[in-house]
Amino acid sequence: MSVVVPDWTPHAPLQRFCLPWSEAAGVELAVLRLDLIDPLISGNKWFKLSHHLARAQAESAAGVISLGGAHSNHLHALAAAGKRFGFATVGLLRGHAQQTATVDDLLAFGMQLHWLGYAGYRARHAAGFWLPWQAQYPGFYAVPEGGGGLSGALGCMALLPMVREQLAEIGWADYDAWWLAAGTGTTMAGLLLGEAAAHPVHGALAVPADHGVAQQVQGIVQEAGLPVGPYHLHEACRGGFARRDDELLAFMFNAEEQSGLPFEPLYTAKALMALRQQVEAGYFARGSRVVFVHTGGLQGRAAALSSSAPLL
Template sequence: MFQEIYSPVQKIEIDLFDNLFVKRDDLIDPYVSGNKWRKLKYILAKASNENKKHLITFGGAYSNHLVATAAAAARFGFKSTAFVRGEAVQNEMLLLCSLFGMKLIFVDRQSYKNKNLLFKSHFEDDSNAYFIDEGGASKEAVKGCTEIITELNETYDHIFVAAGTGTTAAGLLKAIQYKNLHTILHVIPVLKGGDFIKDEISKYTSISDHLTLHTGFHFGGYAKTTPELIHFIKNFTEKTGMLIDPVYTAKMFYAIADLQRKNIINANDKILAIHTGGLLGILGMKDKF
C-alpha cells in the first residue's frame, strides 16, 4: 500500500537566510502532500487491517487534509466522506474532493464541535466506517511524522515546523528525543493563542528542553494574513523557485528570517525547515495576491 517517499533536503540560497536547508515534503505527492501523507500512512494501514473501507473525516472548506484523504482513499480502494465545517459552498478544494469521489456533508459550526457525535449519528450502523480526526490527529499520524527525522542523513542545530494541531511537531519531537539529538525543535503555531500546541504535543510525547514554541507569527490567526506576509511570500518564491503557502509554511519561513535578523538564532547554526506541503491552500487566498 505504501508509496515510495521522495523528500530531498535542499539548501536555500537567499539573502534573508544563513545556512538554511529545507526538507521538501511538499514533493511527496501533488495531492497527498507533505505531512498529509505522513499522517495518513499508518491510519490507512490500520483501517485496512481492521477491514474498514469507508474513511470518515472532518475539515474546513479549504482543508488540505480533506483533499489528501479523498485522493488517498481513491488511490487505495476506500470510500470517503467528509463533514465540512460551515455553510454549503463550492470551491476548488471541494471540487477536487468530489472528483476523487468524496461525499461532502456540510454541518453548522456548533454541530461540528462534537465530531464523535456526528460520526455516531451518521455512521453507527456502517461497519465499514473508520473515524479519522480533523487533520488526521492520532498516534498513527505521530508515528508517520517521526520518520521525517529518521530519513535525515545529517544532524541540525535547529528544526522548524509550522503547527495547526501539533501532530507533526509531536512526531518530530518524539524522534529527536529517541535519537538523543542535540537539535532544538522550533514550532510555529499558525493560530492565535498557540500555547495550546504544547498540550497537544504532550498527548504523544514528553515535553523537554528540545522544544521551543514561537507564538507571535500567526499574522492574525488561522488562515489569516497581512500585506507584509504576502510580500514575503512573493519575494521568497521569486528568489528561490520554491512555493510556500500563506496558512502554514510562509509563517514558518518568516519566523526563521525574523529570529535570525534579531540574532536569536546564531547565523552559523545549521537550520532545517520542514516544508509540510499544503500548497493548495493558496487557492483560498488568491484574492490576496
C-alpha cells in the same frame, strides 16, 4: 471493499536554500520538500495519514471518515488517497455548503461530503459526536481532524531518516534544529518522538494559542511515553487562523523570488516569516544549521491568494 493501502513510502528531497537575511546572520538553511512527494497526496498530510490508514486496513475498515474545512489540505490528501488506492472516504466539513477548489477536488475524488454548520463542527470533541456517523457509515475508521493524535505523529517520524540520509548530499554532517509550521502540532510531535532529545524542534504557530497546539503536542508525547527533547512554539498566526495580510504576502513573493521555492500564505510562508524574525533577532547562533520543513498545501495556494478574508 475494505481499506487496502499499498506499501507506498514517498521520498522528499532535502535542498539547501539561501535568503539574504539568513546569509547576513550566518545561519544555514535546508528545506525538506514535502511539497514534491506527489502531485495530489502532498506535504506532511500523507505521513500523518499513513499509520491511520494502516490501522484502518488492519481493522478491515469499510472506509475512512474525517473532518476539515472547505480548504482542508488534510481532507484533500485523504480523498486523493482514497481515489488512488480504491477505498471509500467521507468528509465532515465545517460551515455550510460552499464551492471552493478544494471542495471541487474532494467531490471529483469521490469523497462523500456532509456540511455540519459551525455549531455542529464545534461539537466534534463532544462525547458521542461520532455515534450517528458510525451508525450511518458502519465499519468506517474515523481519523481525527488534521490526521492528528499519536498515530499521526508516529507516521511523521519517517521524516527524520529522510533528512539524515541526505545530509551528506548537501554538505552537512549534522543540523542544529528543525523549524516548521504548526497547525495541530502532530508533525512537530512526530519529530520530537523521532529525535529522542537529539535536536530541538521549533513550531511556528499558524493558529492562535487557544487552538490548543501546545496541549496537543504534550498529550501526544505523554501518550507515547518516549523521551523528548526541547521544543519551542513561536507565534506566527498574524491575527488568526487562515488570515493573511499585505506584509505577509509581500514577504512570501519576495522569498519565492529569492529562493526559487513556492510557498502558500496559510502555513509555509507564515513559518518562514517567523523564522526570519527569530534569525534577525539572533535567536540562532552564527554557524547554526536549520532544517525547514515545507509542509505542502500548494494545491490551495490560488484560493488563499484570491481574497483577504479568512478562509473559514
